[in-house]
Amino acid sequence: MNANKVWAIARKDIGHYFASPLGYVVLAVFFLVTGFFFALIVEQTRQASMVPVFQNTVIIFLFITPMITMRLWSEEEKSGTAELLITSPLTLWEIVLGKYLAVCAFFGVMLSSTVVYLVIMMLAGNPDMGPVIGNYVGYGLAAMSFFAIGLFASTLSENQIVSAVITFGILLMLWVIGAAGGSAQGVFGELMKYVSIFQHLEDFFKGVIDLSHVFYFVSIIFISLFFSVKVLESKRN
């Protein structure tokens, strides 16, 4: 694993985000939605709090994720640049991690906008930082596990739209499976509840950082990246 090469891939892919209108549109939508919720909550509760902002906006990642992950590999394959990456002295892990890093960095830019709200809060009052940190961690982990799933889906097809639909499908499943688990019985029901994203986010939103929930998200990330590598490996046949 060569960090310079991972970074080289990441830099290139970050560049792609800012070379197309899509990157800016996604950023704008994110700023608008989070800004709207922050303003609304301040207006209604007369309390500056980040928690409802995070709770209410995490769902937009269901839509944003496919948009920012679909091209990660599909486009390389379609345009023939995959051949350059595959035949260069790079390992598949370097490629996959570089791409993953790129989308996470893009997310970092998105998230940096929320610092404005944080500053407003701190100017207006004396917020309890515990829940704020818990929210950031949970929000970040959820988004980052979505991206890993999106990257994996992108390795499955050279068609960006197909990749996007697969991503959306998987995320939607993980989103609603908890409700289904509620009505199912026994081990299967428990399993469905465990897989559900919601259940693992709740504690973070309360400000509690529970390692078992961290483990859940980190597992999703690792498994998705691992299978991305495996899919790329299998393509040579």
Next chain:
Amino acid sequence: MIEVKDLVKNYGNFAAVDHVTFSVPEGTILGLLGPNGAGKTTTMRVLTTSLAMTSGKVTVGGYDVVDQPHDVRKRIGYLPEVPPIYGDMDVISYLKFVADIKDIAPDKKTNRIGEVLEMLDLENMSRRLIGHLSLGYRQRVGLAQALLHDPDVLILDEPTRGLDPKQILEIRKLIKSLKGKKTIILSTHILPEVSSTCDDVVIIDQGKVVAADSVENLSQRLAGGKTLEMEVKGPSADIEKALGKVEGVVTIKLAGKELRGVSRFELTTDGSTETREAIFQCVVKNKWVLYQINPLGMSLEDVFLKLTTKETTG
């Protein structure tokens, strides 16, 4: 330097590459020649580790493409069929990216990029978005990418595709200038490309090698003076009949009547000198006049067409 032994690549039941064997000695240029769908690109993709083979053994610089792909990748420069470029990057940023993933030392990067830009006459385009470049310039950016890390082995899939005639000559000159320094395989449908740049040629058709030799030998061996053209003065029917009986003559055909009773014939023979002598004797014995007798050479183009065109009749 490059050894390909019994290479097979199947897509389902279809053999895209079928027991192909050839080798490229260090410092030489091999032309991979074949019609569309012959399996040139497939062969190159196996050599560059981008595609797994069905069976066979391929080594590049002594490294096995299956067992030591990483070592192979470090040593090759590859221009795929479609140049692997990013339309939203400018030429310089693209080459910087390539330098990063190809292990070029950071302090050598800028110098080397400058050299390659000059080599491919791309200096004026260095700040342009690749997506805004014309086809020929994109191809050159693709070539720049392959040459950037100064690899020992170059694998170029139709390197002159999309270039204008002047550029074609310049790229060929560039490739020729690498002779002796690099081991090169290039694929093409264009025959003059092979005769002007390559040392050896492998002709493949439908996944199989139909001929492999040095460029010189191949045109000679297959042409081999087997077809003769001759002009004789005399009654053409009698001549045709008599010469047809000469030992060693396989076929004879009246190719045209000239003025003053001179007829032109095309003969295929076994190629030996005795046959030519016998033909001469036969003409003299019958008191006809031999105006001329020439072996009809085959150009590489004829060889190529002959080898790769299936007889539809007979």
